[in-house]
Amino acid sequence: MPRLSPLQWLILALFLAFYGFAVFALTRDYYLRNPSQIAATSPPSAQSPHALPQAGQRTWIQGAMQDGGDIIPPAVTETNPVLLNQTADGLFAQKRYAEAIALYQRVLELDPEDIDAHNDLGLALYYAGQPQAALELLKEGTGKRPDFQRIWLTLGFVSARAGDKPGAQEALEKARALGADNSVGQEAARMLGLLQGDQGEP
Secondary structure, eight states, rough: OOOOOOOHHHHHHHHHHHHEEEHHHHHHHHHHHHHOOOOOOTTTSSSOOOOOOOSOOOHHHHHHHHHHHOOSSSHHHOOOOHHHHHHHHHHHHTTTTHHHHHHHHHHHOOOOOOHHHHHHHHHHHHHHHHHHHHHHHHHHHHHHHHTTTHHHHHHHHHHTTOOOOHHHHHHHHHHTTOOOOOHHHHHHHHHHHHHHHOOOOO
């Protein structure tokens, strides 16, 4: 095996780090490319708002979920928001919303500007039967990042389900305006069509 110089090792490490983040982002975007039906129980990407841990990884997390034990060691919850997000997404997919909420909240303690966590926590709060708290958090997120398209779509969905049709229409129009040609914008347009056609709320 050829011996690498320190510079070559550094370049290799940077490439692997970039590749890992690219795989994470592409996996998460899969859920946006496969939106659910508006009348179903979950909006686009609700089944798993982020990428789940890959097969063979984090087996100790999976075992904890199955056994009902501690989800992750306390030291990790203090220092690893990426792992927290992944674990929360797994719990969300299992409809264990209360547990997911606790982890998303911890992510926001570590990084209050994490808009993905705002979006996913808002969705988890809604499914946990706390629509008002969900709306407040989602609106807070849109204030922090008004250019983040997905949170407007989620806000529109939750607003519609909460009976606020004007609020839903406003949020969905904003989501569509931020990118009408991508999957989020297309889903926003479809939801708007149903709202405007009085075919039932999302």
